[in-house]
Amino acid sequence: MVKKTLIPIGPYHPLQEEPELFKLYCEGEIVKDIKWETGYNHRGIEQLSEKKTYDQSFFLVERICGICSTSHPFAFANAVEEICNIEITNRAKYIRTIIAELERVHSHLLWVGLAGHFLGYNTVFMWAWKYREPVLDLFEMISGNRNSYAMFKVGGVRRDIENNKIPQILDVLSLVKKKTDMLVGAVMDDPVIHARTKGVGILTKQDIIDFAAVGPTARASGVAIDVRKDDPYAAYPLVNWKVITAQAGDVFAKAEVRLLEMYESISIIEQCLEGLKKEKEGEINVKVKDIPEGWGTGHAEAPRGEVFHYVLSDGSNSPARHKIRAPSYTNIATFKKSCIGQTISDATISLAAVDPCYCCTERMAVAYDSKTGNKIMNGNELIALSAQKTQNIKNQI
Amino acid sequence: MGFKEHCFKKSLWLFHFAGASCNNCDIEILDCLTPRYDVERFGMLLVGSIRHADVLLVNGSINQRDKSRLLELYEQAPKPILVVAIGACGCTGGIFAEGNTFAGPVDKIIPVDAYIPGCPPKPEAILAGVVKLLNK
Ligand code: SF4
Numbered sequence: 001m002v003k004k005t006l007i008p009i010g011p012y013h014p015l016q017e018e019p020e021l022f023k024l025y026c027e028g029e030i031v032k033d034i035k036w037e038t039g040y041n042h043r044g045i046e047q048l049s050e051k052k053t054y055d056q057s058f059f060l061v062e063r064i065c066g067i068c069s070t071s072h073p074f075a076f077a078n079a080v081e082e083i084c085n086i087e088i089t090n091r092a093k094y095i096r097t098i099i100a101e102l103e104r105v106h107s108h109l110l111w112v113g114l115a116g117h118f119l120g121y122n123t124v125f126m127w128a129w130k131y132r133e134p135v136l137d138l139f140e141m142i143s144g145n146r147n148s149y150a151m152f153k154v155g156g157v158r159r160d161i162e163n164n165k166i167p168q169i170l171d172v173l174s175l176v177k178k179k180t181d182m183l184v185g186a187v188m189d190d191p192v193i194h195a196r197t198k199g200v201g202i203l204t205k206q207d208i209i210d211f212a213a214v215g216p217t218a219r220a221s222g223v224a225i226d227v228r229k230d231d232p233y234a235a236y237p238l239v240n241w242k243v244i245t246a247q248a249g250d251v252f253a254k255a256e257v258r259l260l261e262m263y264e265s266i267s268i269i270e271q272c273l274e275g276l277k278k279e280k281e282g283e284i285n286v287k288v289k290d291i292p293e294g295w296g297t298g299h300a301e302a303p304r305g306e307v308f309h310y311v312l313s314d315g316s317n318s319p320a321r322h323k324i325r326a327p328s329y330t331n332i333a334t335f336k337k338s339c340i341g342q343t344i345s346d347a348t349i350s351l352a353a354v355d356p357c358y359c360c361t362e363r364m365a366v367a368y369d370s371k372t373g374n375k376i377m378n379g380n381e382l383i384a385l386s387a388q389k390t391q392n393i394k395n396q397i
Numbered sequence: 398m399g400f401k402e403h404c405f406k407k408s409l410w411l412f413h414f415a416g417a418s419c420n421n422c423d424i425e426i427l428d429c430l431t432p433r434y435d436v437e438r439f440g441m442l443l444v445g446s447i448r449h450a451d452v453l454l455v456n457g458s459i460n461q462r463d464k465s466r467l468l469e470l471y472e473q474a475p476k477p478i479l480v481v482a483i484g485a486c487g488c489t490g491g492i493f494a495e496g497n498t499f500a501g502p503v504d505k506i507i508p509v510d511a512y513i514p515g516c517p518p519k520p521e522a523i524l525a526g527v528v529k530l531l532n533k
Contacts, residue, residue, distance in 0.1 A: 011466065012414055013445075018423060019415055019463070039462050043417045044496035051495060063492055066421025066517065110424070113431075129431035147421045147517055357420065 004032065007344065011040050018358045022351065029343045034335055041358050049322040054080060054291060057319065058152050061309075064324065065357050066147050067110065070096075070103045071302030072324070073152035075309040078233055078298025080154050083313050086286050090235075091279035092156040094272040097235035098169075099142070099151050100300070101265040101272075105176060106135040107303035108258040108265075111355045112183060115255060118352045119196050124186060131179040134172045141165065156285035163281060166273050173266050180266075184259050197251040201338040201350030204249055211334045214327045215305020217354045220257045221249035227301040239271040251353040258355075291315070302327055304355050328357045405451060405479070405531060408440025412450035414470060416503075417493065418457025421517040422484040426454060434520045441527070447474045452527070455503045456483040458493040464500040471507040479530060482509045483523060485516040492516075 010021040019040035025033040045064055049057045061072040074096060081088065088096075109132040116124025136146045142161055143149035151157050161169075187193055208218045218225050226243045228236045244260045246253035293315040299308045305327025312321035331354040338350045415423045429436045430443060444450055447470050459467060471480070482503045485491030490502045503509055513526035 012470070018418075018420060040460070040466075041415075041417045041457075042460055042462065042498050043458060043493045044498050048493065048496050060492055063419040063421075063516075066419045066424060069419075069421070126432055129428065130433060133431075133433050146519060147424070148419075 003027070011037075020356075020358045024339075024344060024347060026344060029345075031339050031342050031344060031347050034339050034347075036332070036335065038358055046322050046324060050319055053317045054154055054319065057322070059150060061324070062148050062150065062152075064326065067107050067357060068103070068302040068304065068307065068326075069148045070100045070151070071300045071307045072309070072326075074100055074234070074300035075298040075307045076311070076322075077152050077154060078300065079296040079309045079311040080291065080298070080313075082296030082298060083294045083311060084154070084288055084291055086155060086288060088156050088286055089279070089283045090238075091160075091276065091281075092284045092286075093235040093238070094275045094279065095157045095161055095284065096152065097239075098161065098269050098272045098276075099139075099149060099157075100234075101268045102135055102138060104265045104303045105262050106132050106139075107355075108262050109135070109183075111258055111303075112187065112255065115251075115349065115352055116187075118349050119193065121193065124183070127179075127186070128183060131176060131183070134175055138169060138172050141168070153285075154291070155288040160282060160284050161276060163277060166276065169273060170270070173269060177263070177266055180259065180262050187255060187259065193255075194252065196346075197255065197349065198248075200251045200346045201342065201353050202248070202250045203334055203338055207249075207334060207337045211337065212330045213305070213334050213354070214330060215302070216254055216257045216261065217305065217331050217334065219243065219245045220253040222247045225306075227299050227306050231299065233298075233300065235272055235275065236268075238275060239268050241268050251349055254353045291317070304328055304357060305331060326357070328354070332356050405477075408442065409451045409479075409527070409531075410442050410444045410449055411452045411454055412444055412447045412470075412474075414453060414455045414467060416455065416457030416463045416467070416486070417460040417498070418484070418486055422456035422486070425517045425520050426456065426483065426523065429520045429523055434524065436524060450474060450478065452479045452481060454481050454483055455507075455509075456487045458486040458490045458496070459500050459503060459506060460496075460498040461500045462498075464506055467503070467506055479510045480507055481511045481513060481526060481530065483513045483526075484518060485514055488512045488514050 005026045007024040007026055008021060011019040021037040023035045024031050045060060049060055052060055058073050058076065061076045062069040064072045109128045113125040113128030139149055140146050143151055143159060151159060203221050205222050208221045208223045214225060222245055224243050224245045229243050241264045244257050244264060246256050291313050293313055295312045297310050299306055307327060308325040310323040311319050314320040334354060335351060339347045342350055413426055428434060453474060482488050486493060487503050490499055493499060511526055511530040513523055515522055
């Protein structure tokens with residue numbers, strides 16, 4: 001019988017910035033099974049949000065994940081605006097879209113860098129992060145902070161992008177575009193990267209459907225889902241762009257989709273800036289008197305996939321219930337498919353390929369058996385289980 | 398020159414502990430390594446094991462699950478070690494301090510030598526904080 005070895009990665013591993021624990025069960029070099037544990041990052045956002053007013057909640061939801069710090073407020077704003085049934089001004093729509101797309105550019109650059117780092121190709125890491133800096137400078141110019149921009153509020157945005165800033169933004173965009181060309185050349189034509197990523201961590205179309213994966217992970221396997229096209233919001237219906245897909249489903253395809261998406265994002269921003277010029281400066285807000293009883297849902301396409309928020313209002317000034325579903329939550333389940341059968345050295349990049357973000361992922365779920373419809377584990381059972389474990393530990397100590 | 402000064406005279410090696418954070422502080426710490434800020438020119442290096450580290454960077458609020466791990470890491474660290482709490486979360490718990498899993502800011506769990514506030518602090522601020530700590 002072949003012996004199985006357990007290789008733990010994490011929870012505080014130098015490779016990952018975020019705490020999570022992977023357990024690779026290997027036979028020789030080959031990964032036979034994988035399990036992961038999260039919860040190191042759980043902060044109880046949904047519960048916190050119910051204690052805050054709508055205005056305060058925006059600051060909270062943008063701190064779900066620092067890299068998607070526009071997508072969450074975006075989806076939350078969409079949900080609350082659905083409850084109030086208001087339509088924001090065109091200028092606000094453009095500004096929201098610009099911020100969201102700038103975020104996609106910096107997030108994809110960040111991923112490309114990290115992927116290079118995981119492959120042991122640190123030059124790509126340094127390049128990508130170097131050219132991410134000008135985008136962060138833009139954010140600092142627009143919002144005053146490099147991350148966590150605090151631009152969103154119910155009924156519009158907090159700050160305007162004045163027309164005199166547009167040329168500067170365009171300058172940075174053209175620089176980023178040039179550097180993206182360079183990165184695309186460096187990544188797509190490099191024989192080493194081809195050898196390391198082609199045919200590695202393949203997810204078929206069926207896998208994507210089975211695991212309900214979203215975002216670039218799905219698009220790299222030929223499933224063209226993108227909330228910006230499927231259920232357009234903000235300024236996305238007003239601009240021209242296309243959904244990027246690839247067919248292969250391997251790590252290379254995921255890199256390709258992300259790199260090419262950056263061009264689309266840059267083009268969306270340019271069109272939005274054109275649009276801004278036509279709208280009157282300062283018209284960024286619609287007055288919201290109160291938030292009526294009811295519920296609303298909102299989604300937004302984060303750099304990693306669909307972010308979904310559900311808000312239940314009881315007519316008071318804070319949400320009665322706030323439910324959040326983040327993209328990495330479904331995407332990381334694909335590890336069960338993509339890593340098994342790979343060698344250990346390829347498992348790392350397969351894990352990184354979905355651009356997992358564990359701070360989004362830290363929430364509780366109830367598992368249902370799809371055949372019988374029975375609850376496998378509900379909230380109280382989980383709490384009881386956890387209490388039991390604490391008890392055991394106490395006994396041991 | 399005391400023992401402590403002697404230990405921290407040359408290149409400092411850093412170990413990064415991310416608690417229940419929003420990831421932004423983690424990214425800004427990594428950013429310090431990249432070409433624009435490049436802490437490696439000061440001999441600072443992110444290392445993979447706490448046993449090699451001179452400085453423990455802690456960011457994010459600490460939840461019940463992280464607490465015991467943080468303590469354990471601190472105990473494993475070779476002394477003397479400098480502990481730096483990064484970001485509003487590391488200093489006070491920040492926006493997550495009211496959460497139901499919050500287990501106290503970093504300084505309730507281990508002794509902290511320096512606080513770098515900000516949400517997230519800019520990489521310049523992180524560098525300035527470490528430099529100030531060294532000149533102390
Ligand atoms: S201090 Fe701010 S940026 Fe840093 S982890 Fe906490 S919420 Fe995120």
